Amino acid sequence: MATKSNSTAKAPPRKQSAKKRRTGKRAQNKEAIRKRIVKSALHLFQTKGFDTTTTKAIARKAGIAEGTVFNYFRTKEDIALSFFEEEVDHAIAAVRDNPRLRKAPLEEKLFTLVHSQLEYLAPYERFIGAALIHALNPASHLGAFSHRAQQLRHRYLAFVTELVEESSPKQQRDALSWLVPEAFWIYYLGVLLFWLYDSSKDKEHTIAFLDRSLHVGVAFLTNGRR
Amino acid sequence: MATKSNSTAKAPPRKQSAKKRRTGKRAQNKEAIRKRIVKSALHLFQTKGFDTTTTKAIARKAGIAEGTVFNYFRTKEDIALSFFEEEVDHAIAAVRDNPRLRKAPLEEKLFTLVHSQLEYLAPYERFIGAALIHALNPASHLGAFSHRAQQLRHRYLAFVTELVEESSPKQQRDALSWLVPEAFWIYYLGVLLFWLYDSSKDKEHTIAFLDRSLHVGVAFLTNGRR
DNA sequence: GACAATCCATGAGTGTGCTCATATCTTTTC
DNA sequence: GAAAAGATATGAGCACACTCATGGATTGTC
Numbered sequence: 001m002a003t004k005s006n007s008t009a010k011a012p013p014r015k016q017s018a019k020k021r022r023t024g025k026r027a028q029n030k031e032a033i034r035k036r037i038v039k040s041a042l043h044l045f046q047t048k049g050f051d052t053t054t055t056k057a058i059a060r061k062a063g064i065a066e067g068t069v070f071n072y073f074r075t076k077e078d079i080a081l082s083f084f085e086e087e088v089d090h091a092i093a094a095v096r097d098n099p100r101l102r103k104a105p106l107e108e109k110l111f112t113l114v115h116s117q118l119e120y121l122a123p124y125e126r127f128i129g130a131a132l133i134h135a136l137n138p139a140s141h142l143g144a145f146s147h148r149a150q151q152l153r154h155r156y157l158a159f160v161t162e163l164v165e166e167s168s169p170k171q172q173r174d175a176l177s178w179l180v181p182e183a184f185w186i187y188y189l190g191v192l193l194f195w196l197y198d199s200s201k202d203k204e205h206t207i208a209f210l211d212r213s214l215h216v217g218v219a220f221l222t223n224g225r226r
Numbered sequence: 227m228a229t230k231s232n233s234t235a236k237a238p239p240r241k242q243s244a245k246k247r248r249t250g251k252r253a254q255n256k257e258a259i260r261k262r263i264v265k266s267a268l269h270l271f272q273t274k275g276f277d278t279t280t281t282k283a284i285a286r287k288a289g290i291a292e293g294t295v296f297n298y299f300r301t302k303e304d305i306a307l308s309f310f311e312e313e314v315d316h317a318i319a320a321v322r323d324n325p326r327l328r329k330a331p332l333e334e335k336l337f338t339l340v341h342s343q344l345e346y347l348a349p350y351e352r353f354i355g356a357a358l359i360h361a362l363n364p365a366s367h368l369g370a371f372s373h374r375a376q377q378l379r380h381r382y383l384a385f386v387t388e389l390v391e392e393s394s395p396k397q398q399r400d401a402l403s404w405l406v407p408e409a410f411w412i413y414y415l416g417v418l419l420f421w422l423y424d425s426s427k428d429k430e431h432t433i434a435f436l437d438r439s440l441h442v443g444v445a446f447l448t449n450g451r452r
Numbered sequence: 453g454a455c456a457a458t459c460c461a462t463g464a465g466t467g468t469g470c471t472c473a474t475a476t477c478t479t480t481t482c
Numbered sequence: 483g484a485a486a487a488g489a490t491a492t493g494a495g496c497a498c499a500c501t502c503a504t505g506g507a508t509t510g511t512c
Binding site: 281 | 500502
């Protein structure tokens with residue numbers, strides 16, 4: 001079976017010179033389907049909640065067969081995760097690509113980071129509430145979202161650590177510096193909760209809280225030690 | 227249908243004078259079945275892992291029908307949780323009921339607390355590794371174990387807070403005291419991880435680590451502020 | 453002891469997330 | 483262009499956690 005290369009030699013086929021310049025019908029379709037899945041899923045998560053949204057419904061809304069969903073995402077949670085991955089990447093880029101922040105104080109960078117995240121999440125408040133509060137929860141959890149979720153969390157906290165170290169000479173670090181990312185993680189979840197329950201116009205209270213708490217926190221970091 | 231009380235009056239039946247003194251055949255059986263379920267589940271979790279243990283297998287091993295499991299526990303996770311509930315209760319009692327600890331220093335109380343937990347968990351190391359490391363995970367999560375799990379975590383941390391306050395006048399608390407339980411939670415998870423990977427005889431390394439880190443931690447708490 | 457009321461074990465059934473062999477479509481090769 | 487090779491959409495099917503109407507057993511009442 002499977003006559004492999006019936007002719008003389010496997011001519012090394014100059015595939016695609018560049019890395020991933022695929023623009024065939026297939027590649028286009030693939031990209032389109034992937035986007036449709038994420039979009040459909042997000043909409044359903046937002047309107048019906050995460051648990052009550054079935055993969056069948058996601059497929060139906062995206063106009064594909066149920067099995068196809070799993071050609072693109074290993075699990076249902078992965079679909080949600082891909083949204084958070086985009087969100088985190090977006091926020092990190094917002095800080096990195098802002099030249100004005102280059103030599104700004106730490107609290108300003110962190111403010112921009114978290115603020116970008118909230119802005120990005122804003123249209124999906126219900127989804128965040130449904131999926132995160134009950135699957136990520138007050139002070140722990142990422143629910144069933146295991147592994148890839150941790151990589152994401154790690155990527156996020158690594159960036160935060162980077163910002164902190166950039167702002168304070170490495171010599172000043174002491175035995176407690178490992179706590180900073182953990183503390184920031186808890187802090188971030190707290191901000192999210194605050195934001196979700198914030199009914200002030202344009203979430204002003206959250207912004208104010210963010211601003212103030214970051215000043216206090218950074219002050220503690222730099223005053224407390226040296 | 228359903229002729230409700232065909233006679234004259236519902237004689238207020240003097241139920242059981244005390245709260246729950248049921249010793250009939252039914253109650254005995256119920257207790258026995260509940261214990262069989264937990265025991266069977268625990269054994270399977272330990273030998274096969276949490277995810278790969280089916281509720282059908284648990285029921286079969288306990289000698290009951292599959293549906294019966296769900297007359298006793300709402301979910302599969304709840305079975306595992308009931309084990310951790312017992313574990314936490316046991317450890318709290320071990321500290322509370324030890325008169326020698328009454329006026330011992332804080333680090334000694336915390337040492338006893340955590341040590342009791344480890345002792346209790348020891349026979350189920352594989353299960354802890356399987357269920358906790360991957361469902362409760364390095365620094366967050368309680369996996370799908372939601373709600374009841376949080377109550378448990380809360381109960382545990384409330385006790386820790388109690389111990390801390392007992393050892394230091396309330397006036398000395400400041401704006402950061404809310405962090406103590408959170409930090410202790412992370413610390414506790416860290417200890418668990420350490421313990422799981424500790425291959426020294428009788429987990430000596432863990433004990434040593436516990437002892438030392440608690441001294442340092444408590445010293446930081448009391449020196450750091452005032 | 454007999455009847456009624458209550459409890460609760462039962463296991464077939466349900467809907468779920470996910471798998472997999474197959475058919476269909478696209479791309480490559482000649 | 484035709485045919486082989488490769489990719490991928492498909493949906494019936496699977497195993498699972500969990501539900502529920504049923505009947506049989508236990509308890510309470512006279």
